[in-house]
Amino acid sequence: MRNTYLRLMQLVTGILIAVLLGIHIVIMHLDAILGFFEVDVTEPTSWESMIGRASQAIWVGLYIALLAVVLYHALNGLRGIILELTPSARTERIVTWVIIAFGIIAFIGSSYVPLALLIS
Amino acid sequence: MKQMQPRQNYMGPGGWVWAGKYKLERYLYLLHRITGLGILLFLILHLCMTTIFRIQGQDVWEATMALLHNPWFKIGEYLVCAALIYHALNGLRLILQELGFALGRPTPPVYPYKDALRKKRPWTIAMIAVIAILALVFFYDFIVGGW
Numbered sequence: 001m002r003n004t005y006l007r008l009m010q011l012v013t014g015i016l017i018a019v020l021l022g023i024h025i026v027i028m029h030l031d032a033i034l035g036f037f038e039v040d041v042t043e044p045t046s047w048e049s050m051i052g053r054a055s056q057a058i059w060v061g062l063y064i065a066l067l068a069v070v071l072y073h074a075l076n077g078l079r080g081i082i083l084e085l086t087p088s089a090r091t092e093r094i095v096t097w098v099i100i101a102f103g104i105i106a107f108i109g110s111s112y113v114p115l116a117l118l119i120s
Numbered sequence: 121m122k123q124m125q126p127r128q129n130y131m132g133p134g135g136w137v138w139a140g141k142y143k144l145e146r147y148l149y150l151l152h153r154i155t156g157l158g159i160l161l162f163l164i165l166h167l168c169m170t171t172i173f174r175i176q177g178q179d180v181w182e183a184t185m186a187l188l189h190n191p192w193f194k195i196g197e198y199l200v201c202a203a204l205i206y207h208a209l210n211g212l213r214l215i216l217q218e219l220g221f222a223l224g225r226p227t228p229p230v231y232p233y234k235d236a237l238r239k240k241r242p243w244t245i246a247m248i249a250v251i252a253i254l255a256l257v258f259f260y261d262f263i264v265g266g267w
Binding site: 011014015017018021022025029030031032033045046047050067070074077078081084085086106109110112113116117 | 130132133136153156157159160163164167170171174175178181182185188197201204208211212215218219257258260261262264
């Protein structure tokens with residue numbers, strides 16, 4: 001039963017990522033096309049633009065939510081691929097815990113920086 | 121060609137690449153897996169880049185961005201975008217079909233009937249068309265938007 005719910009969460013996070021990552025890559029990459037629709041995106045990778053977004057709580061919240069769902073989706077997908085090799089139960093437990101530990105470290109490490117920039 | 125032996129159909133990772141004469145969707149699945157692993161690799165690099173270099177202040181950030189505006193990195197970025205478009209749309213197609221949406225009413229298997237793959241095929245074609253259009257839109261923006 002446990003893996004069934006993990007799989008269902010994979011579908012739910014997939015849909016969430018389609019929305020959140022859609023926003024992210026359209027703003028980061030489609031500046032010429034957004035300009036055509038008169039949405040002004042001036043060089044989203046510049047320091048000023050980045051700090052402008054990093055100082056707004058809504059962007060920080062959006063990015064941390066995106067980080068959480070992306071890490072779940074990516075690491076659960078990687079776990080599924082590894083477990084398709086049908087390892088022993090012991091190896092399966094090791095893989096699961098290594099992936100959980102990696103996910104927690106990546107989440108804390110990557111959400112610390114935007115939160116620190118937001119507070120400072 | 122690799123022959124399947126009876127009672128011995130576990131092919132390991134080799135079966136991910138080639139498992140017999142399968143239709144288009146089987147190879148879309150392989151591409152889904154490859155793009156997923158590629159995006160995971162990019163995600164790790166991206167998280168390192170946006171944390172380690174960002175916390176060191178403006179100068180380090182701008183030096184990194186100058187490096188990443190190199191044409192080779194831009195080509196890599198475009199490939200990541202294309203992989204994301206593919207993975208997203210193929211994933212949405214898989215979700216729709218796994219949950220049984222938009223497949224029409226079930227019909228009794230009376231000859232000549234349409235098998236499940238044929239019922240799903242129009243969605244696959246539509247998905248590939250949308251992916252091609254979006255990939256071209258991104259290509260346009262990567263060229264017109266400059267390197």
